[in-house]
Amino acid sequence: MLSRFSGKVALVTGSSNGIGRAAAVLFAKDGAKVTVTGRNAERLEETRQEILKSGVPESHVLSVATDLAAEKGQDELVNSTIQKFGRLDILVNNAGAAFNDDQGRVGVDQDVSVYDKIMQINMRSVVTLTQKAKEHLVKAKGEIVNVSSIAGTAHAQPGVMYYAMSKSALDQFTRCAAIDLIQYGVRVNSVSPGGVTTGFGEAMGMPSGAFEEMMKFMESRKECIPSGAVAKPIDIANIIAFLADRKLSSYIIGQSIVADGGSTLVLGMNAHNWADLMKQS
Template identity: 60%
Template sequence: MSRFSGKTVIITGSSNGIGRSAALLFAKDGANVTITGRNADRLEETKQLLLKSGVSEKNINSVVADLTTSDGQDQLVNTTLKRFGKLDILVNNAGAGIPDTTGAKGTDQSIDTYHKTFQLNLQAVIEMTKKVKPHLIESKGEIVNVSSIAAGPQAHPDFVYYSLAKAALDQYTRSSAIDLIQHGVRVNSVSPGAVMTGFGEAMGIPQEGFKKLYDFMAQHKECLPSRVVATPEDIANIILFLADRKLSSYIIGQSIVADGGTSLVMGTQAHDMMSILTAP
C-alpha cells in the first residue's frame, strides 16, 4: 500500500513549481489531491501531468480559485469534502513577491503592495487553517506551510514586504502548532532558498531573469555554497516528509531550511540582486 493511500490533500498554488511537484508526489503515493491556482491553463497542465503519470482522474480535484478571497477558500474546502469525504493534509504553498505597481523598491513601496503581499502570503494561510481546522481535528491531520529563507534574520531590502510576511508566517507556524497539537494536528513548514520555479513571473520578472540570478548564485560560493539550485521536487520531498506522520511524528512547529547552505553565509546581499535580475 502506498504511504498516503486513503489520505486527502489540498495543495494551494499547485499550478506551477513546488506545488505542482508536491501534487504529483502525493498523488503517485496514493493520495487524493485537490490542486488549485488562478491560472486555468497552468492548472490544467498540472492535471495532465498527474494523469500521464498514471494517477486516476477520480483522485484529482482541480479547482480554479483565488485563494485570497473567502469564496475561493470555501470552494477549495467544500469541493474537496464533497468529492473525497474528508481532509487529512493541508499544504499552504501559494505565495509570491508582489511587485509594486509604481516600480518602487525597498521602503518606497506602497502600503497597497504591503497589504496585497500579506493577504496572499500570510492572511490566506490563516484563513485556510481556520476553515480546515475542524476537518483536520477529525482526521488527526497535518499542515505544512511553505515559507522562505527570506524570513531569516538577514535583511532583504529588495523584497522587504515578502520577507516580512514570511517571517510572520514562521511565527504563525510555531504558534498554531502548539494550539493545534492538543487536538492531534501537527503544523510544520519548509523554508526554501533558491528554487527554479515560476516565482519570478509572478513578480513581473521573466523566467530568464531568475535564471540569470540563480546562475550567478551557483557560480559564487558566498551565495550558494552547494553550487546547486534546487528543483521543485527537492522541496516537495520535504513537504511529503513533514506530512508523513510515521516519519516525522515528533516534529512540531518547526521549519526545515532547504537552501544549499545560503542562509549560513548570505553573501547574496553583498551583490545588487535587482540589477542581475533585470540585466539585458
C-alpha cells in the same frame, strides 16, 4: 503493498506550477487523493494531466480554479474537497506571491499597497484557509505544511521587504498554530526554501529569463549558494511529503526545515578562503 499516503486526502494550494505542482504530483503518486488549485486554469490543467500521466486514477484528482485571496474561493476549495473525497488529512499552504512597486521603489519607500497585496495572499489567506480546514483536519488528526522562505529569516531583504515580512509572520504562525492544534492531534510544520527554479520571477513581473539568469549567477557564487546548485521543485516537495508523513516525522512539531543549499549559513566575511587570500598578499 500500500503507498505511504493511501487513504489520505491532500489539498495543495498554488499547485498550478513550481513547488505546489511537484508536491501534488508526489502526493498523488504516493497514493493520496489530491485537490490542486490555482488561479490559472490552463496551468492547473497541466498539473492535473501530469498527475494522470503518472498512472493515478482520474477519480483521485480534484482541480479547483479559484482565487485563494478571496474567502469565497477558500470556501469553494474546502467544501468541494470534502464533497468529493469525504475528508481532509493534509493541507499544504504553498500559494504565495511577491509584487514589485509600480515605480520601482524598494525598502521602506515601497508603496504600502504592495504590502497589502502580499500580506493578503501570503499570510491572511493562510490563516483563513487553516481556520476553514481545521474541523476536517482535527477529525483526521492531520497535518499542515506551510511553505515559507529563507527571506523570512534573520537576514535583511530590503529588495523584497514586504515579502520577507510576510514569511517571517508565516513562521510565527507555524509555531503558534502548532502548539494550538497539537492538542487535537494536528501537526503543523513548514519548509523554508532558498533559491528554487520556478516561474516565481515572471509572476513578480521580471522579464522572461531574468529570474533564471539570477539563479545561474547565484549557483556560481559560493557566497550565495555554497552547494553550488539551485533547488528543483521536487527537492522541496520531498521535504513537504516528509513533514506530512507522520511515520517519518511524528516528533517534529512547529518547526521549519531550511532547504537552501547552505545559503543562510554564509556571511560575506567568511564566504571566501582566507588562507588562500593570505598567500596572495
